[in-house]
Amino acid sequence: MQQARSxxxxxxxxxxxxALYWEGQSYDPGLIDFKLSSRPALLxxxxxxxxxxxxxxxxxxxxxxxxxxxxxxxxxxxxxxxxELLTVVEYAPEPGSAWVVAEVYRFDQALAAFGVLMxxxxxxxxxxxxxxxxxxxxxxxxxxxxxxxxxLVALDKRGQxxxxxxxxxxxxxxxxxxxxxxxxxxKLGKTxxxxxxxxxxxxxxxxxxxxTRRLEIEGRELxxxxxxxxxxxxxxxxxxxxxxxxxxxxxxxxxxxxxxxxEGEWWFWLNQEQALGCFGCxxxxxx
Amino acid sequence: xxxxxxxxTSALSGVGLAALGGMPDxxxxxxxxxxYNKLGNTGLEISDISFGAGKLPASSxxxxxxxxxxxxxxxxxxxxxxxxxIGGAMAxxxxxxIILASKYCDGRSYPNHLxxxxxxxxxxxxxxxxxxxxxxxxxxxxxxxxxxxxxxxxEEEKQRLFAEEMLSATExxxxxxxxxxxxxxxxxxxxxxxxxxxxxxxxxxxxxxxxFNFMKFPKVPDLLKAAKKKxxxxxxxxxxxxxxxxxxxxxxxxxxxxxFKWVLKHQEVAGLVVTMKTVGNLYHYIKASGQxxxxxxxxxxxxxxxxxxxxxxxxGCNDCGPACAQGVQIAKSLRHLMYFQDYxxxxxxxxxxxxxxxxxxxxxxxxxxxxxxxxPHGLPVKTMMNQAHQDLSLA
Numbered sequence: 001m002q003q004a005r006s007x008x009x010x011x012x013x014x015x016x017x018x019a020l021y022w023e024g025q026s027y028d029p030g031l032i033d034f035k036l037s038s039r040p041a042l043l044x045x046x047x048x049x050x051x052x053x054x055x056x057x058x059x060x061x062x063x064x065x066x067x068x069x070x071x072x073x074x075x076x077x078x079x080x081x082x083x084e085l086l087t088v089v090e091y092a093p094e095p096g097s098a099w100v101v102a103e104v105y106r107f108d109q110a111l112a113a114f115g116v117l118m119x120x121x122x123x124x125x126x127x128x129x130x131x132x133x134x135x136x137x138x139x140x141x142x143x144x145x146x147x148x149x150x151x152l153v154a155l156d157k158r159g160q161x162x163x164x165x166x167x168x169x170x171x172x173x174x175x176x177x178x179x180x181x182x183x184x185x186x187k188l189g190k191t192x193x194x195x196x197x198x199x200x201x202x203x204x205x206x207x208x209x210x211x212t213r214r215l216e217i218e219g220r221e222l223x224x225x226x227x228x229x230x231x232x233x234x235x236x237x238x239x240x241x242x243x244x245x246x247x248x249x250x251x252x253x254x255x256x257x258x259x260x261x262x263e264g265e266w267w268f269w270l271n272q273e274q275a276l277g278c279f280g281c282x283x284x285x286x287x
Numbered sequence: 288x289x290x291x292x293x294x295x296t297s298a299l300s301g302v303g304l305a306a307l308g309g310m311p312d313x314x315x316x317x318x319x320x321x322x323y324n325k326l327g328n329t330g331l332e333i334s335d336i337s338f339g340a341g342k343l344p345a346s347s348x349x350x351x352x353x354x355x356x357x358x359x360x361x362x363x364x365x366x367x368x369x370x371x372x373i374g375g376a377m378a379x380x381x382x383x384x385i386i387l388a389s390k391y392c393d394g395r396s397y398p399n400h401l402x403x404x405x406x407x408x409x410x411x412x413x414x415x416x417x418x419x420x421x422x423x424x425x426x427x428x429x430x431x432x433x434x435x436x437x438x439x440x441x442e443e444e445k446q447r448l449f450a451e452e453m454l455s456a457t458e459x460x461x462x463x464x465x466x467x468x469x470x471x472x473x474x475x476x477x478x479x480x481x482x483x484x485x486x487x488x489x490x491x492x493x494x495x496x497x498x499f500n501f502m503k504f505p506k507v508p509d510l511l512k513a514a515k516k517k518x519x520x521x522x523x524x525x526x527x528x529x530x531x532x533x534x535x536x537x538x539x540x541x542x543x544x545x546x547f548k549w550v551l552k553h554q555e556v557a558g559l560v561v562t563m564k565t566v567g568n569l570y571h572y573i574k575a576s577g578q579x580x581x582x583x584x585x586x587x588x589x590x591x592x593x594x595x596x597x598x599x600x601x602x603g604c605n606d607c608g609p610a611c612a613q614g615v616q617i618a619k620s621l622r623h624l625m626y627f628q629d630y631x632x633x634x635x636x637x638x639x640x641x642x643x644x645x646x647x648x649x650x651x652x653x654x655x656x657x658x659x660x661x662x663p664h665g666l667p668v669k670t671m672m673n674q675a676h677q678d679l680s681l682a
Contacts, residue, residue, distance in 0.1 A: 203348040205565035244567045245351070262347040262354075 042104060045171040046089040050164040053091035056098060062086040081116050081198075082108035091164060092156075099159035102168060105149040111209060111228060113149040114181050117142055118196040120151070130162070131169045132181075141165050145172050182211055184226045184274055186287045189217030201225055202263065202279070206237020222280035234275035238268055255286065318570060320356030322577035324557040327520025329468050329493050331386055331427065333359040335551050336576045339524065339560040341366045346375030351566060353380055355573050359522070361560045362421070363390035363432065364413060365399040370420035377422040388428035388470065389417040391453065400432045401453070403446045410456035414465055428494055429457070429466045434473040434482045441478045448486055457491075470494035474525050477622070480506040487514050498525035499556070501549045501588050505601050511555035523559040526550045528591070542591060544575040545584035552580040597666055600625070607668055610661035613649045617658055617668060620646050624675040640679035647676030
């Protein structure tokens with residue numbers, strides 16, 4: 001019996017050699033598969049179907065080491081923002097060409113996902129009610145939820161994005177830390193817009209990752225900004241900024257009032273680890 | 288970045304004040320632009336240190352720059368909200384004292400250069416939109432942007448340089464008073480000097496903007512002489528030879544001044560544009576205005592070159608090519624390495640490298656790297672080719 005088994009194994013050797021030869025001949029370095037060896041749990045957030053759309057086989061996922069394969073020329077940007085994982089799933093009513101491509105990016109923090117959303121949304125995109133914040137443009141929908149940034153693109157005009165995005169949003173983990181990103185910013189009068197500056201808000205080298213809220217109060221427009229962390233470092237940067245710009249600040253209580261010939265009067269202060277400021281504020285507007 | 292790592296600013300100092308309506312002296316920094324130069328035959332005089340408005344964060348930075356004497360502002364439709372911020376500052380600027388340059392581009396994110404085949408009306412609409420955003424009724428210069436970026440094929444890009452619809456639109460815009468001069472810019476990566484020379488010799492262009500610094504582009508001085516002869520103005524860009532300056536252990540601040548002064552010592556160069564994203568950038572950069580290039584500056588640049596020079600294959604050189612017995616396309620291979628490392632075009636670089644034959648694969652076992660003796664810049668060509676092959680072939 002053992003002899004027969006040995007014979008079969010020996011007989012298989014040429015076949016094994018042929019298979020190895022064929023694999024070697026068809027080797028294409030461009031086809032090296034960097035993908036994760038196991039399916040990321042994040043794939044569970046993509047529904048099997050939504051409305052008329054059904055999930056197509058062959059989901060893809062990418063990490064920092066191969067993100068450039070999918071986001072050509074833009075990978076460094078995402079990685080610089082704290083990218084961790086991208087999952088890509090395609091949808092269509094029936095097997096064949098995709099009608100919709102759904103991408104979900106996981107970042108190291110919610111603020112990073114928010115920053116990417118603000119950078120990536122089209123100029124003409126309109127805000128819609130989905131996830132933590134969402135925008136819809138021509139054939140494109142993007143939203144954030146916790147540290148996740150999702151982008152859905154309709155390759156076919158018939159592809160319905162909102163229903164699918166809603167389903168993905170419902171399935172995404174409700175990660176801890178999904179607090180209101182803007183909660184540290186005062187909410188007075190009427191909010192005109194909320195924004196994000198990845199670096200050098202208003203040309204201030206120390207004001208990176210700044211959250212902003214533009215308000216209208218008593219017929220005046222003003223804008224608060226918030227630097228979520230590194231307050232003491234921001235204060236040192238603020239003082240260097242004043243020196244560079246040859247400007248002075250007056251200390252009013254725990255706050256600084258800046259007399260700026262180009263921006264008008266503005267304020268800067270610390271609140272524990274956060275740094276805040278306001279352009280256009282009167283003292284009575286400050287929290 | 289390696290793939291594996293990937294994996295892992297006299298006499299004219301009043302000009303600035305005049306450019307800014309009603310700004311108090313106390314607003315000014317300690318340093319100002321002190322030198323302005325004639326821009327070819329345009330009749331314009333631009334500040335030697337001028338304002339690159341890519342990534343412009345606020346209108347106030349434009350006002351600060353104008354108050355410091357900068358009078359030339361270089362923007363584009365595809366520089367994000369740059370034109371909007373310039374428009375935000377416009378009401379407080381004396382338009383006649385400002386030289387405003389924008390580009391024939393469409394859309395808000397870079398790159399959106401209008402390609403060959405674009406209709407005349409589209410060029411006109413692009414300028415009209417720029418004027419609306421900038422809140423002004425004319426541009427001093429409009430650029431055909433980034434020549435050599437859309438195609439590595441010289442003839443294809445040359446078509447963009449002399450596209451009839453673009454030239455016709457330019458003529459109409461000039462007649463309407465919406466633009467004053469036509470200009471062209473290029474930072475390569477392909478055929479920069481040759482394409483700009485075509486522009487200079489054509490008579491259609493009043494200004495060129497080449498990438499020019501002490502590290503790369505050895506053929507630019509010849510281009511500058513040709514431009515001077517034809518009365519074509521020159522504004523330089525990419526003068527800092529890459530962001531690696533930030534990684535210098537010492538004297539990083541002086542480095543920017545030395546690099547600027549090196550460019551400006553070329554009399555054909557009227558001025559340079561450098562991206563100013565912060566108030567700190569602005570007040571630091573303008574300190575170089577009107578300053579002479581010194582021995583100390585040369586030492587600073589030498590330090591930089593000795594640290595980084597061995598990594599730069601000069602665009603358009605190719606002196607090593609004929610020296611290779613195996614006919615390896617060295618310059619082309621290293622250009623694709625540049626796409627990968629400096630332009631963030633990883634996939635394009637890998638695909639393009641795969642089409643080069645013979646490529647760096649032939650260098651792996653080479654025992655007579657005659658290319659290194661042929662390189663006028665002393666680059667370790669074999670090592671660089673091995674690196675290119677490692678990064679670009681995924682081998």
